[in-house]
Amino acid sequence: MDKKDKAYPHLAWTEISREKVFKTPIFDVYAVKRKSASGKTATFTLLECGAWVNIVPLLKNETGEDCFLMVRQYRQGSQALTLEFPGGLVDHGEDPETAALRELREETGYEAANVFFAGQINPNPAFMANRCHTFVATGLRKTSSQDLDENELVDFELVPTAAIGKNMGQGVYDHAIMTVAYFWYERWKKTSGNPAK
């Protein structure tokens, strides 16, 4: 508990035991037994997995319009195509910014002259402990072809920035983590104001 939590001891739970009950290639499942301040015990289901990153790459299209460089892929959970910002898992020992630039390079073949931290958050603290880190990239140039993981099939394309906000939650813009990245981008733009280069 941090200092703030100390003001609300009646809300806190204390861990009694933790057991890994299932293992998958993308996360492990734990059954965690905890005790409330009033002495009640309960078992909670938690997922453990590594940190996630995504990156909002800004560049202009042929007509000079501000665009995002986005990736189109089939999502196994929703069984549908999405248009998203590049991103993925942080490798063991890798820092989030390096991971974000690596994912950008692997998924699109682009490198960025400038990278800015835009925000980070827990994807779902109800049952997860990891974080998703978001960066904004400018000064983009194509330096290589894609270098995809096995079982990754990804197209990339330029999408006008003006189209995204009103289309979020519809069609191919169907990923909460991308909505958050876009929210960080808008906040970053308002406070840092770096235009696409």
Place this chain on the structure above:
Amino acid sequence: MDKKDKAYPHLAWTEISREKVFKTPIFDVYAVKRKSASGKTATFTLLECGAWVNIVPLLKNETGEDCFLMVRQYRQGSQALTLEFPGGLVDHGEDPETAALRELREETGYEAANVFFAGQINPNPAFMANRCHTFVATGLRKTSSQDLDENELVDFELVPTAAIGKNMGQGVYDHAIMTVAYFWYERWKKTSGNPAK
């Protein structure tokens, strides 16, 4: 595949088999075997769980300031307190709006005269198929005391709306799904413009 997907057949995967490999109180885990357009087969890990809802309740505090009615709780995944919009799971057969108003009532004892749909999205289509639905509520009045689920310990309080945007991703504002709800609220406010009552 919908019509749009047909333009990108090289990105799609077709299901071969699906096996439930683990069951927890909050979700089931599936191993799903699929085949890519080029004939490659792979097994993907998916989570199956019901729909989620949350509700952004608008009201004024004693000094007339626009506020959200928010809930403070200990989150088992992050092992920390959060301040969030009321919300939870949609019950079997329940429609999302009814579920959102029920969660509001159970977690805070408030009822709303007006409720507006604000947005919906897949929390994470990489491994989930469910949706999170967000509503905005106005015309709030306290009609009862809290009616919490077993193992739910929740405080509620008024938080000035102006404080949220810049604090997202910090301290108690650490839940991606809440950031999305706030994003929907801001979009709703811009397009529908209903003020807090």
